[in-house]
Amino acid sequence: MAMQPVDSYLNEIIAAITPLALTDVPLIEADGTVLAADTTAQWPLPGFDNSAMDGYAVVAADVASASADNPVTLPVAAEVAAGDTTARTLTAGRCIKIMTGALLPDGADAVIPVEWTDDGRESVVITQPASAGHAIRRAGDDAKPGDLLLPAGTRLGPAQIGVLAAAGHGVLRVRRRPRVTVISTGNELAEPGSPLVPGRIWDSNSYMLASAARQAGCETTRYPTQRDEPDAVLAAIEHAAATSDILVTSGGVSMGGEHDVVKAALTKLGTVSFRKVAMQPGMPQGFGLIGANATPIFTLPGNPVSAFVSFILFVAPAARVLQGLSAQQDARRQARLAGPASSPDGKRSFLRGILDRESGSVTPLTGQNSHQIASLARANALIVIPEPVTSLPAGELVEVLELP
Amino acid sequence: MAMQPVDSYLNEIIAAITPLALTDVPLIEADGTVLAADTTAQWPLPGFDNSAMDGYAVVAADVASASADNPVTLPVAAEVAAGDTTARTLTAGRCIKIMTGALLPDGADAVIPVEWTDDGRESVVITQPASAGHAIRRAGDDAKPGDLLLPAGTRLGPAQIGVLAAAGHGVLRVRRRPRVTVISTGNELAEPGSPLVPGRIWDSNSYMLASAARQAGCETTRYPTQRDEPDAVLAAIEHAAATSDILVTSGGVSMGGEHDVVKAALTKLGTVSFRKVAMQPGMPQGFGLIGANATPIFTLPGNPVSAFVSFILFVAPAARVLQGLSAQQDARRQARLAGPASSPDGKRSFLRGILDRESGSVTPLTGQNSHQIASLARANALIVIPEPVTSLPAGELVEVLELP
Numbered sequence: 087m088a089m090q091p092v093d094s095y096l097n098e099i100i101a102a103i104t105p106l107a108l109t110d111v112p113l114i115e116a117d118g119t120v121l122a123a124d125t126t127a128q129w130p131l132p133g134f135d136n137s138a139m140d141g142y143a144v145v146a147a148d149v150a151s152a153s154a155d156n157p158v159t160l161p162v163a164a165e166v167a168a169g170d171t172t173a174r175t176l177t178a179g180r181c182i183k184i185m186t187g188a189l190l191p192d193g194a195d196a197v198i199p200v201e202w203t204d205d206g207r208e209s210v211v212i213t214q215p216a217s218a219g220h221a222i223r224r225a226g227d228d229a230k231p232g233d234l235l236l237p238a239g240t241r242l243g244p245a246q247i248g249v250l251a252a253a254g255h256g257v258l259r260v261r262r263r264p265r266v267t268v269i270s271t272g273n274e275l276a277e278p279g280s281p282l283v284p285g286r287i288w289d290s291n292s293y294m295l296a297s298a299a300r301q302a303g304c305e306t307t308r309y310p311t312q313r314d315e316p317d318a319v320l321a322a323i324e325h326a327a328a329t330s331d332i333l334v335t336s337g338g339v340s341m342g343g344e345h346d347v348v349k350a351a352l353t354k355l356g357t358v359s360f361r362k363v364a365m366q367p368g369m370p371q372g373f374g375l376i377g378a379n380a381t382p383i384f385t386l387p388g389n390p391v392s393a394f395v396s397f398i399l400f401v402a403p404a405a406r407v408l409q410g411l412s413a414q415q416d417a418r419r420q421a422r423l424a425g426p427a428s429s430p431d432g433k434r435s436f437l438r439g440i441l442d443r444e445s446g447s448v449t450p451l452t453g454q455n456s457h458q459i460a461s462l463a464r465a466n467a468l469i470v471i472p473e474p475v476t477s478l479p480a481g482e483l484v485e486v487l488e489l490p
Numbered sequence: 491m492a493m494q495p496v497d498s499y500l501n502e503i504i505a506a507i508t509p510l511a512l513t514d515v516p517l518i519e520a521d522g523t524v525l526a527a528d529t530t531a532q533w534p535l536p537g538f539d540n541s542a543m544d545g546y547a548v549v550a551a552d553v554a555s556a557s558a559d560n561p562v563t564l565p566v567a568a569e570v571a572a573g574d575t576t577a578r579t580l581t582a583g584r585c586i587k588i589m590t591g592a593l594l595p596d597g598a599d600a601v602i603p604v605e606w607t608d609d610g611r612e613s614v615v616i617t618q619p620a621s622a623g624h625a626i627r628r629a630g631d632d633a634k635p636g637d638l639l640l641p642a643g644t645r646l647g648p649a650q651i652g653v654l655a656a657a658g659h660g661v662l663r664v665r666r667r668p669r670v671t672v673i674s675t676g677n678e679l680a681e682p683g684s685p686l687v688p689g690r691i692w693d694s695n696s697y698m699l700a701s702a703a704r705q706a707g708c709e710t711t712r713y714p715t716q717r718d719e720p721d722a723v724l725a726a727i728e729h730a731a732a733t734s735d736i737l738v739t740s741g742g743v744s745m746g747g748e749h750d751v752v753k754a755a756l757t758k759l760g761t762v763s764f765r766k767v768a769m770q771p772g773m774p775q776g777f778g779l780i781g782a783n784a785t786p787i788f789t790l791p792g793n794p795v796s797a798f799v800s801f802i803l804f805v806a807p808a809a810r811v812l813q814g815l816s817a818q819q820d821a822r823r824q825a826r827l828a829g830p831a832s833s834p835d836g837k838r839s840f841l842r843g844i845l846d847r848e849s850g851s852v853t854p855l856t857g858q859n860s861h862q863i864a865s866l867a868r869a870n871a872l873i874v875i876p877e878p879v880t881s882l883p884a885g886e887l888v889e890v891l892e893l894p
Contacts, residue, residue: 113682114712117701132861134688140744167749169677169718171689185749187678187792187861189689228862236867243705244801245893248698248794249867252691256683273573274591278517279660284538285575285593287656294652297521301647308518314573340544345571345589388591390652397648416847443820457536457591458632463640463653489649 089364091473092399092434096413099373099400103382103407106261106331113251118303119260120409121240127233127253130226135190138221142181142203142210143194146218154213161209166191181210190222197221229253239410241303261409264331266299266401268292269309271319271337271348272388277311290459291336291393295386298394299334301490302402303409312347314338320351327377331408334401337388339370348372348385358383364473366433367392367456371400382408389456395436395468398487417488421448421467427478429471438465441486448486465489493768495877496803496838500817503777503804507786507811510665510735517655522707523664524813525644531637531657534630539594542625546585546607546614547598550622558617565613570595585614594626601625633657643814645707665813668735670703670805672696673713675723675752676741676792681715694863695740695797699790702798703738705894706806707813716751718742724755731781735812738805741792743774752776752789762787768877769803770837771796771860777804786812793860799840799872802891821892825852825871831882833875842869845890852890869893 108122137143144160152158160181164174168187176182176193184190184197195218202214229235235249242250242260250258270292278288292308299306309326312319319338327333338348339360349372352358358374369392372385384401386393403413424447429435438461439448448469453461470485471478478484512526541547548564556562567584570576572591580586580597588594588601600620608615633639639653646654646664654662674696682692693715700712713730716723723742731737742752743764753776756762762778773796776789788805790797807817828851833839842865843852852873857865874889875882882888 113697114700117704129686131864133686133691138859138861140749167677167718169679169690171687173688186744187676187691223859223861227859228857229864233864235864242701243894244698244702245798245863245866245869247701248694248798249863251682251694251697252794252863254682254686254692256681272591273571275573277660278655278658282533282537282658283575284577286573287537287591288658290652290655293517293655294648296518297646297651298648300521314571340590345544390656394649394652419847443823453632455542455627455631457542457627459649459653459656460535460633460637460639462649465649490647 089362089369089432092363092365095361095363095371096400096403099404100407100413102375103404105410106264106408108259109262110257110259111262112257113247113255116242116247116258116260119242119258119262120411121236121238121242122259122261122410123238124234125236125250125255127229127231127235129231129254131229131253132223132225132227134225136223137184137186137188137190137197138223139197139199140185141197141199141221142212143176143184143191143197144181145176145178145194146196146216146220148178149198149212150215152212152215157211157213159209159211162207195219241409241411264304264405264408265307265329266304266332266334266405267307267309267326267330268295268299269312269322269326269333269335271312271314271335273314275311290390291388294390294394295334295336295397298397302405304332304405314345314347316347316351319347323351323383324377327379327381327383330381332401332405333376333381333383334386334397335383336386336393339372339385339387352385358385360385364433366430366435368396371396390459391462392456394462398468417490418485419488420483421446421486423478423480423482423484424449425480427469427471427484429476431476432473434473435471437469437471438462439467439469439486440465441467441488448484493766493773493836496767496769499765499767499775500804500807503808504811504817506779507808509814510668510812512663513666514661514663515666516661517651517659520646520651520662520664523646523662523666524815525640525642525646526663526665526814527642528638529640529654529659531633531635531639533635533658535633535657536627536629536631538629540627541588541590541592541594541601542627543601543603544589545601545603545625546616547580547588547595547601548585549580549582549598550600550620550624552582553602553616554619556616556619561615561617563613563615566611599623645813645815668708668809668812669711669733670708670736670738670809671711671713671730671734672699672703673716673726673730673737673739674741675716675718675739677718679715694794695792698794698798699738699740699801702801706809708736708809718749718751720751720755723751727755727787728781731783731785731787734785736805736809737780737785737787738790738801739787740790740797743776743789743791756789762789764789768837770834770839772800775800794863795866796860798866802872821894822889823892824887825850825890827882827884827886827888828853829884831873831875831888833880835880836877838877839875841873841875842866843871843873843890844869845871845892852888
């Protein structure tokens with residue numbers, strides 16, 4: 087069976103993914119969701135002229151001559167605090183004490199900072215002039231009605247949520263975080279912390295992949311580990327599919343015939359296809375759509391490093407597409423190899439490495455076999471070796487994927 | 491009042507923070523926590539010699555002559571699947587069918603991949619030889635007992651959780667995610683989505699800061715917005731302190747005297763100090779410890795951009811120290827200004843910019859006033875302009891902080 091190139095496989099996955107339906111969420115639940123429509127300012131931001139400082143609203147011409155030697159004294163006609171909604175008018179020759187963010191009185195055209203005064207209550211002594219407009223924030227100087235605040239496809243983090251809140255958007259139309267369910271399969275699996283006999287191993291993939299999905303911005307469920315019983319595995323998958331936007335299995339997709347329980351269980355459905363992808367680690371892959379909601383399912387290989395790399399390469403982009411984002415994140419960069427690297431002919435290799443971001447050099451780690459997870463836990467980048475290349479000396483420029 | 495330099499203020503904060511107590515958490519809750527002790531392998535990883543492929547366990551010498559023209563045929567004495575714990579012994583002249591991850595039979599010294607055979611059941615036709623050790627993973631080739639898997643102070647992400655699971659650690663001693671409570675204060679604040687009159691604004695800070703705390707790896711609670719009533723604000727702060735590892739307020743710390751409710755409420759406690767920090771945005775700052783647990787409290791300024799920048803500079807490092815990490819994250823890099831930048835003399839400025847990671851150039855955005863949150867929502871970096879510098883032309887190298 088010919089191997090499928092990595093890019094072709096990824097493109098096939100992306101083409102099969104339908105973005106999630108749009109949902110309206112209250113602001114407090116919007117963190118990590120993705121805006122589904124261009125979002126504009128409906129009102130000016132700020133909504134009214136206000137003071138940028140604590141001080142005194144004045145007519146600038148009244149204090150034009152003020153200096154330390156020749157201060158100007160003005161009677162304080164009123165005081166206006168932030169949140170005060172009373173409309174006030176300032177007449178020339180007077181001032182109004184004003185707090186940061188408070189509504190600027192009609193007639194005032196400058197604010198004298200309190201630091202330039204004696205902080206008076208009945209009258210105030212002003213020792214510096216200010217030009218018209220000083221310390222005033224004009225309505226709409228951040229955004230005018232109709233201005234685009236954020237385009238569709240923006241993932242909402244703190245600053246984005248901040249501007250939407252400031253503009254009064256209490257409910258947002260978004261694509262929510264995808265719900266990812268992770269299922270490990272295999273008779274060999276035992277729970278970490280339980281006793282073990284030779285032939286058995288502790289399950290690491292479900293814990294690792296659940297964390298990876300969370301890191302990729304998804305909500306995560308770890309399904310109980312499944313033994314190698316096709317009917318039970320299929321039932322678990324169908325059950326989980328009903329409440330998932332992505333299903334991820336690990337194990338059971340190799341060349342072992344009836345022992346490959348995931349392959350055996352899903353092959354009869356006809357909607358999941360299995361193939362060899364020209365990559366290392368991670369060659370045996372399966373992808374398809376299952377259940378009433380056509381939930382995307384990824385059947386990842388059981389070797390931990392293979393499963394992790396497959397998640398980064400295929401599942402994380404799919405999660406992005408589900409949210410209406412482009413598949414690829416900006417995590418690729420060039421770096422210089424600090425040691426030699428090798429790769430099998432015809433496969434794209436993803437070697438674990440330690441990237442020094444400052445010097446731009448990347449050191450391949452020892453222990454690159456697909457079951458060797460200890461080096462993965464120390465890596466902060468994957469070194470990409472293209473398909474035709476079998477070895478590279480130290481000093482060569484390579485592409486690296488920074489790990490999140 | 492003289493302004494305090496940014497670094498001196500940060501150092502003061504860091505010195506006052508005591509890392510969280512150690513807790514034991516089950517693996518499923520360990521995501522995002524920080525290992526509190528060096529963690530070693532207690533058993534070999536893998537725990538037993540096993541097959542790297544689906545195929546046939548053989549004595550390598552038996553198949554040394556195998557070729558497509560002259561295949562070697564061996565009787566299949568048994569079959570061993572992953573998870574099978576029966577000890578088997580291979581005698582020369584025979585083979586044992588074996589699956590990926592399955593226990594290697596005694597006496598076998600190579601595995602012939604199924605692709606090099608006719609996949610026979612009773613007997614198998616082998617068309618390629620293999621050297622001793624082929625496709626075998628030796629016990630301990632990933633880690634030996636006593637090997638350090640991860641040092642204390644490692645934040646646990648997917649790969650780290652994976653290796654700890656694989657090594658059988660079901661419970662981990664960690665410092666958990668800090669619990670951060672965010673409280674906005676101000677009579678001017680209304681809930682986003684509610685109607686507004688001039689003088690009032692929609693609260694953005696509590697939503698923004700809650701998201702920022704989550705992004706910084708914390709668990710977040712958004713406390714109801716408080717009006718400018720000192721007793722109520724103090725009660726809210728003391729109530730929240732009992733269940734928080736960090737408290738963050740915004741607003742009420744300016745120069746407005748009794749209108750600065752946070753300052754007014756906390757000053758009488760005597761454990762929180764207020765100062766001007768030589769930075770823009772974000773000059774008015776307060777920090778201290780409150781309540782029975784000496785909970786760190788940050789009283790951030792109310793301007794949204796000031797609050798955000800203060801969070802990045804002071805609160806996020808404090809959260810890291812609470813988890814036993816070093817204060818600074820590796821988010822600083824050099825970039826070349828794509829346009830001119832200016833800064834007030836004597837203050838360190840943090841200008842919003844768009845960093846092009848590939849070209850290494852950074853463009854300052856328009857709208858740099860501290861209330862202008864629209865530009866913050868478009869920025870992916872803060873451009874750092876040192877205290878003595880008042881203007882920089884395009885083309886200068888500057889330090890930038892990449893936003894998370």
